[in-house]
Amino acid sequence: MHVRPRLLALTAAASAMVLLTSSPAFAAVIRNGEASQGLGVFEGVECPAPGSLVTSEQTDGHARVFRYTKAVGMDRCESRGIKTGGSAYTFRNNSTYWIGWEQNFSVVPGSGSDFVPFQWKSYPNSQQNYPVLMTVGNGMVQLKYVGPGEVWHTIWTREVKAFEWHRVALGIHTSDSASGGWIELYYDGIQRTFSNGSTRYTGRTWDSDNRPKWGAYDRGNTATEIINRVDRLMIGTSYADVG
Template sequence: MRTSLLATTAAAFAWCLVVAHPASASVIWNGDASAGTAVFDGVLCDSPGSVTAQDNSDGRGTVFKFNKPLGLLRCEAHGLSVGGSRYTFKNNSTYYLGWDTSTNTPDAGTIFQWKSYGTNDQNQQNYPVLMKVEGGVLKLFHIEVGEVWTLKWSTPVTTSTYKRIVLGIHTSDTASAGWVEAYYNGAKVAEFSGRTWDDLGNDTRWGSYGAEVQDKRVINWIDGLKVGSSYADVAS
């Protein structure tokens, strides 16, 4: 009887510990705009362009404003800062990237790059995964070795309206092992395999970029930036 009572008490205590101390979340990075641009490893936006954090009084709180004026090729944020240091993505690993985006124009150029390190002959895939807003359409591309572009998914989008995007990327420098999942406003819209990791590694870039929008004024509002190891980490 005493043994049974002790066992019951121990089990109850263990259950309390589980309830009181749930498993830690696997969110790798929370790019909340309230912390300002320090959440990024760097900003690539020459004057008079700017990346700022501000409250637009629309109920969202503080969001990032990527302002690319006329004549500027890019206005982007590069990489993640975790604990004051650049976070290094790794090969043969799975990452989920989530964010809300709203552009002021149907031609915002490249709004996301899974950008390779190195230049020219230092990389085989300059940007294995890339997203654009052009002609009022959001497009997801896979760019293979040899600059072979394949459109994997697209949808019409409305300007000045936030959309939730999640990309799951399993990194691999072999085409047989890498894969990408894409979610749009909570629904899975694409899944494909292929090489997703370049020779010197890859990193994130958000904002606006492209020669095709150099003559346009682009504003890309970005909110809810997160990187995790599962879809649930970054879904909202």
């Protein structure tokens, strides 16, 4: 059977198109951490009894969420890192990560007290224990940059009330040089301006081996039970992945 050259060319093009469209698309989303998947999305849990980390059904428009309960007398109830493919995910230096989640607090401490619902934690820390973290207290939610030598900078502040849901999308470009890293923040879908007058804050954002932590860490006053509900947890390489 004789096949004309033009027909051969069309057949080859069609075959190439089938291969192209059937290949898996590149996904920039590193982890979809919806609570419906259970606690296995996390690398570890640090939540001593009688505190607890569970998934919980909600009746306020959020289906199933992670509920961190820091008990009275305890200083923390947190999750540590994430897993992908059943193994702990390794974050790396000189890389860009976007971390998104929604949070809802049972209490917003008044004057003289606060707690930490999120840390970009160093393991082990050598110069920076937590280069980036969030605090809740004095009626405010604040984003902090903590430079080498435990030098704290409040880079963003906003009023917050108990039992409000708010969406956080935090961009971190990792670098162990003094000016190589950066932080960006979207809060409730709006890019926020930092204390330096810019939407990007520059600093050292990588210490040794950094991982995200969510929950409630009470930095001194352990007399209050704190519940932090976390929903729609996402990690990717761009804001579009997590916003």
